[in-house]
Amino acid sequence: MATRWITTVSEMKAFRAETSKSLALVPTMGALHEGHLSLVRRAKMQCGVIVVSIFVNPTQFGPTEDFARYPRSPEKDLELLRSLGVDVVFAPPGTEIYPAGFAAFVDPGPVATVFEGAIRPGHFRGVATVVLKLFNIVRPDIAFFGQKDFQQVVVIRRLVEDLNLPVRIVVCPIVREADGLAKSSRNVYLNAEDRKAALLLSRSLKRAEEMAQAGEGDAQKLLEEIRKTFDAEPRAQLDYAAIVNPATLQPAAQLIPGSVALVAARLGTVRLIDNLIFGPQGSTPDLKLQLALTTQPTNEGEQRNS
Numbered sequence: 001m002a003t004r005w006i007t008t009v010s011e012m013k014a015f016r017a018e019t020s021k022s023l024a025l026v027p028t029m030g031a032l033h034e035g036h037l038s039l040v041r042r043a044k045m046q047c048g049v050i051v052v053s054i055f056v057n058p059t060q061f062g063p064t065e066d067f068a069r070y071p072r073s074p075e076k077d078l079e080l081l082r083s084l085g086v087d088v089v090f091a092p093p094g095t096e097i098y099p100a101g102f103a104a105f106v107d108p109g110p111v112a113t114v115f116e117g118a119i120r121p122g123h124f125r126g127v128a129t130v131v132l133k134l135f136n137i138v139r140p141d142i143a144f145f146g147q148k149d150f151q152q153v154v155v156i157r158r159l160v161e162d163l164n165l166p167v168r169i170v171v172c173p174i175v176r177e178a179d180g181l182a183k184s185s186r187n188v189y190l191n192a193e194d195r196k197a198a199l200l201l202s203r204s205l206k207r208a209e210e211m212a213q214a215g216e217g218d219a220q221k222l223l224e225e226i227r228k229t230f231d232a233e234p235r236a237q238l239d240y241a242a243i244v245n246p247a248t249l250q251p252a253a254q255l256i257p258g259s260v261a262l263v264a265a266r267l268g269t270v271r272l273i274d275n276l277i278f279g280p281q282g283s284t285p286d287l288k289l290q291l292a293l294t295t296q297p298t299n300e301g302e303q304r305n306s
């Protein structure tokens with residue numbers, strides 16, 4: 001079947017209404033790379049019909065952020081998705097999702113106010129709102145998200161649970177460049193020097209993982225090591241480094257399997273994020289994800305969020 005390019009909510013709903021097979025949704029903002037494509041491949045293994053949405057969502061960008069210059073490559077994206085046998089690319093214009101008079105938003109609660117939410121106020125309100133709209137328009141059985149945006153996964157899982165949304169969320173591991181940098185549409189903004197310095201994010205996480213595997217379970221010690229790595233590189237400004245309970249995003253005092261280290265840093269004007277799930281030595285990325293996504297909301301080692 002040829003890949004259909006759909007731009008209106010009514011046509012998307014009509015397509016959905018005619019489909020009886022299990023349907024997967026992969027929400028994206030386009031400028032597709034291997035990270036996005038890994039989600040599509042997973043989706044193909046689990047569902048009969050694949051819908052990929054491409055929508056650079058204005059409500060999740062702050063007024064001084066990069067909405068206008070966010071990379072867009074619709075022709076190339078369509079080509080890639082066609083080659084993977086995607087059934088529908090849903091690429092609505094802004095006015096289709098936010099027509100005149102649009103006013104209702106979703107408040108995703110406390111997990112949306114820390115880390116990315118603290119630095120980008122309103123970001124997750126925009127994310128949760130557009131994802132809920134996409135779920136209502138496309139009505140997927142399963143929706144696929146990347147671990148790359150770990151806090152986003154936590155926000156979406158809360159949204160689905162708290163609002164009883166009839167969709168299953170599948171989370172896929174981070175796809176990296178050969179040197180370790182997490183793939184991101186924003187990597188194209190990096191100049192050669194900053195591209196080199198950007199390796200600090202993955203390298204500092206890797207270092208923490210090595211320490212953990214050598215027996216260090218004290219989150220503060222691991223964080224000190226991560227911060228030290230950043231102190232040595234003046235091109236990179238660390239926005240935050242934290243080790244958290246994956247369900248609540250509350251800081252953890254002691255590592256448990258499934259604890260997550262989150263880092264965000266700026267290189268010039270480019271903001272990058274990365275994360276790492278701690279797991280038993282030799283555990284696969286999927287097992288680590290499973291550990292993180294089944295960790296209970298509270299544990300004894302947890303600190304109060306100051």
Ligand code: AMP
Binds near residue numbers: 144
């Ligand atoms: P975006 O287009 O940045 O909104 O990303 C769309 C989806 O792709 C999100 O669920 C992201 O978490 C996921 N994604 C982005 N980069 C990667 C990556 N390097 N590895 C795995 N998933 C990713």
